[in-house]
Amino acid sequence: MVKEGEVLSKDSRSHAKFIHGIKLLMAKNYIDNLSEEVKKGLREKAEQGQWPCKAPLGYLNNKETHRLEIDPERAPIIAELFRLYASGEYSITTLAEKARELRLHSRESATPLSRSYVEAFLKNPLYTGVFVWKGNRYAGSHIPLISRELFDDVQEQFRKANKSKKTTQEFAFKGLLQCGYCGCSITAEVKKGRYIYYRCTNGKGKCRQHYIRQEALATMLGELLKRIKLAPDIVEQIREALRSSFDTEKEFRQKELSRLRREHSKLQERLDQAYIDRLENKIDVSFWEKLHTKWTEQQNEISQKIQRLEKANRDYVQEGIDFLELTERAYSLYLEQSPDEQARLLKTVLSNCTIRDLTLYPTYRKPFDIIAEGGDSDIKLGCQDSNLGMAAPKAADLPLVDTPIQSMIRFYLG
Numbered sequence: 246m247v248k249e250g251e252v253l254s255k256d257s258r259s260h261a262k263f264i265h266g267i268k269l270l271m272a273k274n275y276i277d278n279l280s281e282e283v284k285k286g287l288r289e290k291a292e293q294g295q296w297p298c299k300a301p302l303g304y305l306n307n308k309e310t311h312r313l314e315i316d317p318e319r320a321p322i323i324a325e326l327f328r329l330y331a332s333g334e335y336s337i338t339t340l341a342e343k344a345r346e347l348r349l350h351s352r353e354s355a356t357p358l359s360r361s362y363v364e365a366f367l368k369n370p371l372y373t374g375v376f377v378w379k380g381n382r383y384a385g386s387h388i389p390l391i392s393r394e395l396f397d398d399v400q401e402q403f404r405k406a407n408k409s410k411k412t413t414q415e416f417a418f419k420g421l422l423q424c425g426y427c428g429c430s431i432t433a434e435v436k437k438g439r440y441i442y443y444r445c446t447n448g449k450g451k452c453r454q455h456y457i458r459q460e461a462l463a464t465m466l467g468e469l470l471k472r473i474k475l476a477p478d479i480v481e482q483i484r485e486a487l488r489s490s491f492d493t494e495k496e497f498r499q500k501e502l503s504r505l506r507r508e509h510s511k512l513q514e515r516l517d518q519a520y521i522d523r524l525e526n527k528i529d530v531s532f533w534e535k536l537h538t539k540w541t542e543q544q545n546e547i548s549q550k551i552q553r554l555e556k557a558n559r560d561y562v563q564e565g566i567d568f569l570e571l572t573e574r575a576y577s578l579y580l581e582q583s584p585d586e587q588a589r590l591l592k593t594v595l596s597n598c599t600i601r602d603l604t605l606y607p608t609y610r611k612p613f614d615i616i617a618e619g620g621d622s623d624i625k626l627g628c629q630d631s632n633l634g635m636a637a638p639k640a641a642d643l644p645l646v647d648t649p650i651q652s653m654i655r656f657y658l659g
């Protein structure tokens with residue numbers, strides 16, 4: 246950390262490491278807030294009836310109007326596939342074959358469409374003129390390819406096809422644990438119609454891991470949270486670190502803003518010059534138009550970036566402070582939550598956890614690893630941490646709903 250004149254090494258005191266971890270977490274949170282602004286821009290687009298992403302098969306993105314237009318080559322085939330599936334005479338597999346026969350493939354490659362791709366577009370209401378984006382429904386400004394009735398018929402066929410299949414239940418702690426005997430993941434099932442049991446998937450043959458009831462597992466997992474605790478003086482130090490990280494962020498933002506403004510006025514100078522050149526007939530009309538479009542587009546992009554930076558939520562330091570104050574209450578609040586909420590908190594704190602019958606071997610995420618591990622007298626905590634030499638799963642394997650701090654706070658505040 247150049248600005249703070251801090252040097253971190255393996256021998257650094259663990260509270261210095263922890264504070265460093267908090268700063269990194271803060272920086273990530275800031276970036277997430279920025280991307281939140283980008284999402285807002287996309288939402289505004291959606292509210293105007295414009296599909297904010299890449300056009301689905303059967304449509305094309307019109308770069309000028311920013312609207313979807315019908316792809317004359319593929320749209321008729323898509324509509325035909327809807328009709329065929331609604332007839333009830335096709336399965337997804339045979340329909341995918343039919344799509345191949347009709348030479349339907351994606352815009353990027355000539356490989357035939359997969360079954361899941363075919364299924365996905367048959368379930369996409371966008372073809373009827375409305376679309377769902379980020380959980381909200383919008384009336385699109387594009388021309389529908391098929392009628393609402395046809396779409397409903399297709400969905401009815403899906404329901405019929407699914408009836409025979411067993412519905413899978415979601416289990417709160419699934420995906421959180423690994424078997425300590427064989428390394429397979431721990432899955433869950435319902436016994437006697439109401440008890441949820443967790444067990445090894447037995448992916449490498451019959452495993453000696455015992456079954457464990459969800460309630461017992463929840464209690465054991467709760468114990469892991471007890472290990473995350475901060476002494477009051479540490480809380481004060483971290484609060485200080487948060488404030489300084491806020492200053493760093495402010496400085497970054499100011500620099501970035503002035504850079505963007507400089508770029509914006511440079512483009513304006515170019516535009517002005519090109520306009521004079523045009524008046525003096527140094528350049529022809531079409532060239533002038535090309536330059537004008539290009540540079541104004543760039544200017545617009547920069548303006549949007551400026552807006553986002555100015556609007557980016559800067560409450561993130563407060564979030565961090567709240568998070569700290571709540572750290573000490575982690576366990577007692579855990580006890581009051583539903584298993585789903587408990588799992589969310591655990592995934593915030595743990596990157597991996599191995600189980601051997603009634604013993605858990607957690608791997609904590611950064612920076613919780615430091616406060617949970619202890620080792621330095623500065624941090625009053627003790628915990629035996631071992632992952633039994635097993636590879637930790639990639640962060641992407643564990644679905645983090647929010648940034649760690651956001652979900653932590655959401656967890657506490659319900």
Ligand SMILES: [Zn+2]
Pocket residue numbers: 424425426427428429445446447452453454
């Ligand atoms: Zn096992």
